[in-house]
Amino acid sequence: MSRARRSVHLFAATLAALALLINAVGCGGQAAAASIRGTPAPAPQTATPAAAFLDSVGVNTHLGYTNTPYAQSAPVQRALQELGVRHVRENFPVRPPAGYADRIAALAGVGIRTQLTVGAVGRKKGQALTPVADVMTTIGSMPQLTGPVEAIEGPNEWDIRGGSDWPQQVRRYQETLHNAVRGDPRMTGVVVVAPALSRRFHRAELGNLDPYVDWGNNHTYSHGAPTVGEYADERTKEATVSGGKPVVTTETGYTSAVRATDQKPPVTDAVAAVYIPRLFAAAFRSGTMRTFLYELLDERGEQGLTDEEAHFGLLYSDLTPKPAYTSLQRLLGLVTDGDSTGVAPSSFSYSVGSAAADHHELLLSRRDGTLLLVMWRDIAVDRLGRGDDARQLPIEVKFARPVSQVDIHRPSLSAPPVTTLHNVADIRGNLGADLVVLRIDPRAPGSTAEPMAPVPHGGGRSARVLLGPAAAGQDAFGTSARPEIGRVTFAHAPAPASHGDLVVPVLAVVAALVVAVGVVFAVVRRRRRHSS
Numbered sequence: 001m002s003r004a005r006r007s008v009h010l011f012a013a014t015l016a017a018l019a020l021l022i023n024a025v026g027c028g029g030q031a032a033a034a035s036i037r038g039t040p041a042p043a044p045q046t047a048t049p050a051a052a053f054l055d056s057v058g059v060n061t062h063l064g065y066t067n068t069p070y071a072q073s074a075p076v077q078r079a080l081q082e083l084g085v086r087h088v089r090e091n092f093p094v095r096p097p098a099g100y101a102d103r104i105a106a107l108a109g110v111g112i113r114t115q116l117t118v119g120a121v122g123r124k125k126g127q128a129l130t131p132v133a134d135v136m137t138t139i140g141s142m143p144q145l146t147g148p149v150e151a152i153e154g155p156n157e158w159d160i161r162g163g164s165d166w167p168q169q170v171r172r173y174q175e176t177l178h179n180a181v182r183g184d185p186r187m188t189g190v191v192v193v194a195p196a197l198s199r200r201f202h203r204a205e206l207g208n209l210d211p212y213v214d215w216g217n218n219h220t221y222s223h224g225a226p227t228v229g230e231y232a233d234e235r236t237k238e239a240t241v242s243g244g245k246p247v248v249t250t251e252t253g254y255t256s257a258v259r260a261t262d263q264k265p266p267v268t269d270a271v272a273a274v275y276i277p278r279l280f281a282a283a284f285r286s287g288t289m290r291t292f293l294y295e296l297l298d299e300r301g302e303q304g305l306t307d308e309e310a311h312f313g314l315l316y317s318d319l320t321p322k323p324a325y326t327s328l329q330r331l332l333g334l335v336t337d338g339d340s341t342g343v344a345p346s347s348f349s350y351s352v353g354s355a356a357a358d359h360h361e362l363l364l365s366r367r368d369g370t371l372l373l374v375m376w377r378d379i380a381v382d383r384l385g386r387g388d389d390a391r392q393l394p395i396e397v398k399f400a401r402p403v404s405q406v407d408i409h410r411p412s413l414s415a416p417p418v419t420t421l422h423n424v425a426d427i428r429g430n431l432g433a434d435l436v437v438l439r440i441d442p443r444a445p446g447s448t449a450e451p452m453a454p455v456p457h458g459g460g461r462s463a464r465v466l467l468g469p470a471a472a473g474q475d476a477f478g479t480s481a482r483p484e485i486g487r488v489t490f491a492h493a494p495a496p497a498s499h500g501d502l503v504v505p506v507l508a509v510v511a512a513l514v515v516a517v518g519v520v521f522a523v524v525r526r527r528r529r530h531s532s
Contacts (some may be wrong), residue, residue: 007528030477042400047365049344050335050372054286057332058115059314060251060295063104066097068299073103077317079296081110083325085526089250091156091290094130101142108148115193115292117250119155119173120162128175129155129169129310132176134465136184146186152177153217153250154195159202167205170195193217194242196250203240205316215289216242219251224265227279228358228378231286246289251499252279253294256312257302264308271381273323273412276314277331277435278376285362286507291477293328302373323412330411334372334455335364342367348442349400354433355393366445370452373397373438381433392432395477399425404445405452408477409437416454419476429477 058078062070070076080088093100104114116139119129138143154174155162162169174195181187194213197203216238220230254275258266267275267348276293278443283291298313305311309509314325318376319331337344344365350362350373375395402425407417412434421427423445425439441452 018343021463029313036353036355036394036396037399038420039396040351042349042351042398044347044349045363047345047363047371048345050364050366050407051337051344053362053364054084054282054332055086056290057085057280057286057340058089058290058292059083059085059330060292061090062299063090064093064097064100065299068296068298069315069319070404072319073099073106076296077103077106077110079315079319079321079325080107080112080199084328084336086112087115087150088112088296089115089117089153091121092118094121094134094138096142097137101144104148105144108395113150114148115153115191115250116149117153117156117193117196118177119195120158127161129158129173132173132180132269135177136180140184140327149187149190151191151193151215152181152187153193154213155200156196157219158195158248159206160198167202167207170206171209172245173211174212180185191215193421194245200234200237203237206241208243209241210243210245213242213245216245216247218247218249218285220249221252221264224254224267226275226378226380226473227282231283231288232290235288236287247287247290248290249283249291250292251294252283252291253312254324255308255311257305257308259305260308261306261313266305266308266311269324273327274395274433274435276324277327277411279360280328280331281374281376281435282360285360291456322329327412330409330415331435331437334409334411336440337367342369345369345371345442350438351398353396353398354431356395359395359431368453369442370445371440371442373440374435375431375438376435377431379433384386392430395429395431397427397438399440401425402445403440404443404447405441407439407452407454409439410434411437425505427476431477 027435060078061080062068066069090104107114118135119132121127121130130516139149154169154177158166158170178192181190181192190265191214192212193215194217195199196208196219197206198219200218216235218234218238220234222226222228222230231249234249239246254267254272255264256266256269256272258268260266279293280291293314295312297315297319298311298317300307300310301317302310307368310317313322314328315321344363344367347365348365348371350363352359352375356377356379360376360378362374363371364374402423404420404422404426406427408419408421408427408429416466417439429436437454439452
């Protein structure tokens with residue numbers, strides 16, 4: 001073979017290598033991202049009581065809206081009971097309708113207590129705040145409220161309804177409200193909550209209310225996207241108003257008015273079923289004391305899906321459940337201890353290896369001795385529920401020693417566990433958009449005690465049972481089945497790579513180009529020599 005021909009072949013090989021390199025760079029290192037970078041050795045981790053998570057979950061209701069489905073007393077109470085929440089937030093009416101206090105007392109009778117927001121009634125601008133004296137007189141005339149009411153909250157979103165002097169109005173009102181509650185012996189133990197603002201940047205105008213609040217307050221809407229750090233950020237910023245007091249999120253959620261063009265972008269009902277369990281997990285993990293979803297039910301049966309305010313509910317206006325009601329109900333069923341009187345484990349030794357930088361987890365303990373490892377990712381689902389399994393990335397969970405049983409739950413997919421494992425110390429699966437809960441029986445395999453009792457649920461797909469660790473390549477999380485929303489995908493483009501991430505690939509491409517150009521010059525020079 002001549003030197004010129006060898007040079008041409010070398011040039012072709014270089015171009016081929018360059019093409020492969022460019023392709024690898026263009027693929028963004030997906031293959032590398034999909035591999036777990038070594039799972040750390042299991043170590044003791046502190047477990048939070050599952051009861052604390054359950055206590056953090058609430059929902060907004062409007063029992064005083066007698067021209068909406070909230071007027072149906074018995075079905076609304078049954079829906080709250082079956083959902084499993086222990087707290088509701090109510091906008092206290094100026095003139096409560098007949099039976100209002102009895103309904104709140106009836107909720108307390110089944111373990112659901114009420115936070116009242118007072119002062120700002122209705123949604124129209126130009127209205128005056130209801131005087132604190134009138135609020136206290138009305139509450140005092142309803143002895144049924146003593147006990148069922150656990151918290152009273154200042155004016156709601158008065159920063160967008162109260163005129164230019166709203167900060168002065170709210171500060172005066174909150175001070176008066178605080179002093180009135182503290183001076184009323186019937187309200188001993190009632191928490192005074194800071195007023196919620198509609199605009200986050202208005203906190204500086206409102207200023208410090210620390211002496212007049214027990215809890216801070218925020219409204220956190222993520223505008224159709226999954227929550228990515230908002231709760232921790234809001235909790236930090238709320239210190240401007242409430243100092244270092246605990247913080248509650250009194251409104252958060254998603255509208256399913258998919259044809260709406262207002263300020264809060266919508267999601268479909270199926271996508272909300274994925275986001276809402278994660279929302280509560282993310283808020284609790286951030287340190288938010290309590291989170292109230294907005295709201296229990298759709299207030300109107302608006303068929304055009306253009307009115308965002310009409311479609312925030314967990315229930316449709318005919319009180320049938322949306323998918324999000326069902327997925328949240330399943331999650332709360334997992335964290336509810338029921339009649340168990342045992343002692344919840346305080347710690348558990350495990351480790352998690354994940355290829356996902358947006359992976360989060362919570363370790364919760366139940367009084368029946370089992371543990372719940374809750375895992376999720378900050379991954380979006382497109383608003384039509386379509387998806388791409390390529391966004392699911394591998395995850396590995398290791399225990400310090402084999403455990404008797406692990407039930408793997410996906411609340412947005414099915415009621416029973418998607419997989420049951422026995423005698424297992426290492427679990428591998430793919431983590432996508434769905435929140436995944438591992439219910440762990442930490443007893444050693446072969447224990448003579450009773451097996452782990454199943455968590456009550458409303459039926460659904462049967463679990464597959466594996467008698468040992470999942471085989472190589474087998475997905476223990478059951479991510480292949482997605483009957484409710486289809487497959488998983490991003491609704492928003494992934495964050496662009498940083499300049500630092502691009503330096504090495506770009507230098508490699510430049511080096512390959514230099515080599516290719518050098519080969520071309522060498523071939524041309526040799527041909528000139530031969531011709532001369």
